Amino acid sequence: MTKRKTPMLDELEKGKWPSFISDMKQEAEAREKTSVDLQTPKECVDDLLGLLELTYVDKVVHWKHGGIVGVFGYGGGVIGRYCDRPDEFPGVRDFHTMRVNQPSSKFYSTEYLRQICELWERRGSGLTNMHGSTGDIILLGTTTPQLEEVFWELTDNLDQDLGGSGSNLRTPSCCIGKARCEFACYDTQAICTDFTMEYQDELHRPAFPYKFKFKFDGCPNGCVASIARSDMSIIGTWRDDIRIDQEAVKAYVGGELKPNGGAHSGRDWGAFDIQKEVVDLCPTGCMGWDGSKLNIDNKECTRCMHCINVMPRALRIGEDTGASILFGAKAPILEGAQMSTLTVPFMKIEEPYEELKDLVEKVWDYWSEEGKNRERLGELMQREGFQKFLEVCELDADPRMIQEPRSNPYIFWKEEDVEGGWDRDIKAFRKKHQK
Amino acid sequence: MGYDPKDPLKDRITDIGPKDYKEFLPSVIKENYGKWLYHEILEPGVLMHVSETGAKVYTVRVGGCRLMSVTHIREICEISDKHCDGYLRFTTRNNVEFMVDDEAKLKPLMDDLEGREFAGGSKKFPRGGTGAGLTNIVHTQGWIHCHTPAIDASGVVKAVMDELYDDFQDMRFPAQVRISLACCLNMCGAVHCSDIAILGIHRMPPMLDHEHLDNMCEIPLAIAACPTGAIKPATVNGKKSVAVKNEKCMFCGNCYTMCPSMPLADEEGSGVALLVGGKISNRISQPKFSKVVVPFIPNEPPRWPSTVEAIKKILYAYVDDAKKYERLGDWAERIGWERFFEKTELPFTGHLIDDYRFAYTTWRQSTQFKF
Numbered sequence A: 001m002t003k004r005k006t007p008m009l010d011e012l013e014k015g016k017w018p019s020f021i022s023d024m025k026q027e028a029e030a031r032e033k034t035s036v037d038l039q040t041p042k043e044c045v046d047d048l049l050g051l052l053e054l055t056y057v058d059k060v061v062h063w064k065h066g067g068i069v070g071v072f073g074y075g076g077g078v079i080g081r082y083c084d085r086p087d088e089f090p091g092v093r094d095f096h097t098m099r100v101n102q103p104s105s106k107f108y109s110t111e112y113l114r115q116i117c118e119l120w121e122r123r124g125s126g127l128t129n130m131h132g133s134t135g136d137i138i139l140l141g142t143t144t145p146q147l148e149e150v151f152w153e154l155t156d157n158l159d160q161d162l163g164g165s166g167s168n169l170r171t172p173s174c175c176i177g178k179a180r181c182e183f184a185c186y187d188t189q190a191i192c193t194d195f196t197m198e199y200q201d202e203l204h205r206p207a208f209p210y211k212f213k214f215k216f217d218g219c220p221n222g223c224v225a226s227i228a229r230s231d232m233s234i235i236g237t238w239r240d241d242i243r244i245d246q247e248a249v250k251a252y253v254g255g256e257l258k259p260n261g262g263a264h265s266g267r268d269w270g271a272f273d274i275q276k277e278v279v280d281l282c283p284t285g286c287m288g289w290d291g292s293k294l295n296i297d298n299k300e301c302t303r304c305m306h307c308i309n310v311m312p313r314a315l316r317i318g319e320d321t322g323a324s325i326l327f328g329a330k331a332p333i334l335e336g337a338q339m340s341t342l343t344v345p346f347m348k349i350e351e352p353y354e355e356l357k358d359l360v361e362k363v364w365d366y367w368s369e370e371g372k373n374r375e376r377l378g379e380l381m382q383r384e385g386f387q388k389f390l391e392v393c394e395l396d397a398d399p400r401m402i403q404e405p406r407s408n409p410y411i412f413w414k415e416e417d418v419e420g421g422w423d424r425d426i427k428a429f430r431k432k433h434q435k
Numbered sequence B: 001m002g003y004d005p006k007d008p009l010k011d012r013i014t015d016i017g018p019k020d021y022k023e024f025l026p027s028v029i030k031e032n033y034g035k036w037l038y039h040e041i042l043e044p045g046v047l048m049h050v051s052e053t054g055a056k057v058y059t060v061r062v063g064g065c066r067l068m069s070v071t072h073i074r075e076i077c078e079i080s081d082k083h084c085d086g087y088l089r090f091t092t093r094n095n096v097e098f099m100v101d102d103e104a105k106l107k108p109l110m111d112d113l114e115g116r117e118f119a120g121g122s123k124k125f126p127r128g129g130t131g132a133g134l135t136n137i138v139h140t141q142g143w144i145h146c147h148t149p150a151i152d153a154s155g156v157v158k159a160v161m162d163e164l165y166d167d168f169q170d171m172r173f174p175a176q177v178r179i180s181l182a183c184c185l186n187m188c189g190a191v192h193c194s195d196i197a198i199l200g201i202h203r204m205p206p207m208l209d210h211e212h213l214d215n216m217c218e219i220p221l222a223i224a225a226c227p228t229g230a231i232k233p234a235t236v237n238g239k240k241s242v243a244v245k246n247e248k249c250m251f252c253g254n255c256y257t258m259c260p261s262m263p264l265a266d267e268e269g270s271g272v273a274l275l276v277g278g279k280i281s282n283r284i285s286q287p288k289f290s291k292v293v294v295p296f297i298p299n300e301p302p303r304w305p306s307t308v309e310a311i312k313k314i315l316y317a318y319v320d321d322a323k324k325y326e327r328l329g330d331w332a333e334r335i336g337w338e339r340f341f342e343k344t345e346l347p348f349t350g351h352l353i354d355d356y357r358f359a360y361t362t363w364r365q366s367t368q369f370k371f
């Protein structure tokens, strides 16, 4: 039983979807009964439920900004939070979260998770987010004195560091990749861990104009949404031919294999029609089916993944794999939403990733130098132009980088673009042209 | 042993990064890393991946709440120890995946998961979230922890998922549908490329607590925080304070982040907007942004019925009308937005016409439209 009545929240215990309220209540009860030597208020979950019930009645949030709290030497990883009714809910007077850097693609051993649980039950609220939207494990709510204690135990006992927040590198994240996906064009988990380790300083100590995110998608399906959510999106691709197993294609056509790996099996869409469902939907029209053989004009293919997604046992990504590198995505605030812009059409992604790290450092130097306070990389690119960005990256312009050429002729020519420069002689001009 | 507040730097370890993911891979995953040939969805929520070595891994995907207690995580661990050799994984959309290396282990695992319920009666581990159907909603903190939310997050998600529960466990949609929620314009969840995005918005400029503002805030920081330059210094009743040019306010809450004397959340002013038609994947069509189709729905805790209703209208109009493989945004573009509003029965109002930066290209510069 919880301390207070929570009639509004109780409504959220109904229905079949897992109820976070039921879960919070079970935690509140567990804290009531536990023999663990709790270092945080025993009633914090109860008080959080009470505070949330009050918020449901008031329809206005009861948290204040947390001010600057953190662990010594780090500029991120902790989000401060105070409630505005400590009189009634002292258990959540200060209720800061800590971001714990998740392992690449979020596999865990139960041994490790139990250690986290033990620590967070004792020194926190016993509530977590598995996971926050950037990917970190979020340990939700503890008191100010516990921050250093938790950090010490995490690093010394669990061999585990905090993630990033604030104007620094945010915790990088990746899709499941080669661990369990046949579409992975490079090892997303390996590079995600490598980059996280390489840039620990940037992750923990704010030195940037604003936040910066890397996200690693193994293929153009984009399961970690890097093209929309990261300043630098690394998206797997290939530059040779899609591998075709013509026998398997026939098996799909003949109905022996389930198209889409069975993803559409909840409805009767009729028999699989390769012409209609694959060839005609290919966005570049580069496929042909003559009744016995599937043809792909690979030079015209834009690797959208559709045909491969439909017939994974017949079609496989190419063998000369790597990634496309895009820059500049951000959520709408402030100049409007932006997706990342294709900057390097193809790069091999192999340890030790030197070419990519070189590029990262060029971009960071530029942004640190020219970016205004709280200006995302994508906004700087917009402000100073993509041509400038290419100069920074030391890359040549390429039509692959654009949707279409400009439709206005207001080109900012530079003096060196024009034969003979801009120095001219007005006297020579006047010899030919009267005033 | 332990942290010593008197000597905070003793034994201090920093910059060690995350745990090595390799320690956490189940053996069938480790042995077949990079060798996967293809996968199949055996039934909703159950995947089979086949390796070139002939090995198979069976995955049971279950929905989870992002907000999770250690008691619940321990239960997940117990299940994993019993069936999966003590390994498991979380997906980016808050699902939990239990993996086994033998088909014979699948049924006992599924039965075990199926039977577990919370005291209130809800399922602990609903199986689903695969293929051309609905998966879990990614979301932000809401009233549980943030200071600028216009709406709750977990509660709205629960209300929506309860209503769409059957489609989490089915694969009858034309293509996959991704729903996301962010509780204010900052959009921590970056919901702007989702098939359906639930977004918390404020509609009232900040209140000004002139009495305490100078004490509680660094006025220059509050002024600098405003993206539209709406805040100016002012003196009110002899006290240093600020003035806000209300017509310039975009209701973002950045000022409140810097200055607690400028609260803007409001019982009537704050609520839900719905955006639709975004996508991330490059499949067939290019990635695209979601568009605002419902400018405002009032906050209706505890179960947000009007929001749930509007989402159902949009979703089922799409499911009934779209062609196979068509994502929600592709469908809307094919039939035209005028048809979209007709089929979803949503009212079209002036608020849905862009008047922010770069708006002009979102207006129609053509005579091609449908009656």
Ligand code: HEM
Pocket (backbone or CB within 6 Å): A079, A081, A097, A131, A132, A133, A134, A135, A136, A138, A229, A330, A331, A333, B139, B140, B141, B145, B146, B147, B186, B187, B188, B189, B190
């Ligand atoms: C200007 C834009 C943004 C601002 C001002 C902002 C601010 C905040 C604040 C104040 C919190 C604290 C919530 C709490 O109390 O726990 C938070 C949490 C968080 N934000 Fe943001 N945010 C912004 C955009 C984003 C974006 C675009 C992403 C990711 C794509 C993101 C990822 C996160 C994550 C992972 C958390 C932790 C909790 C969660 O997952 O919801 N933020 N943000």
Ligand code: HEM
Pocket (backbone or CB within 6 Å): A105, A174, A175, A176, A177, A180, A181, A221, A222, A223, A224, A225, A309, B039, B049, B090, B091, B092, B093, B178, B279, B280, B281, B283
């Ligand atoms: C047509 C487009 C897509 C196809 C065919 C596709 C295919 C796949 C496949 C095969 C996997 C399995 C990897 C595995 O778990 O074994 C996967 C995982 C996943 N996909 Fe997609 N995907 C598509 C688009 C998306 C999009 C647009 C999103 C999100 C916005 C997404 C989110 C996920 C998530 C969360 C996972 C779980 C893996 C993880 O957490 O990294 N997918 N997808």
Ligand code: SF4
Pocket (backbone or CB within 6 Å): A175, A176, A177, A181, A182, A183, A184, A185, A217, A218, A219, A220, A221, A222, A223, A224
């Ligand atoms: S992004 Fe591609 S490689 Fe990565 S999990 Fe998704 S489908 Fe697989």
Ligand code: SF4
Pocket (backbone or CB within 6 Å): A281, A282, A283, A284, A285, A286, A287, A296, A300, A301, A302, A303, A304, A305, A306, A307, A308, B284
């Ligand atoms: S990947 Fe896309 S563009 Fe390439 S052949 Fe297949 S459907 Fe066509």
Ligand code: SF4
Pocket (backbone or CB within 6 Å): B140, B141, B142, B146, B147, B148, B149, B150, B182, B183, B184, B185, B186, B187, B188, B189
């Ligand atoms: S979306 Fe807004 S209210 Fe929600 S967690 Fe992020 S900053 Fe806070």
Ligand code: SF4
Pocket (backbone or CB within 6 Å): B205, B206, B225, B226, B227, B228, B229, B230, B231, B244, B248, B249, B250, B251, B252, B253, B254, B255, B256, B264
């Ligand atoms: S809510 Fe945003 S736009 Fe409005 S005054 Fe505050 S900072 Fe400026």
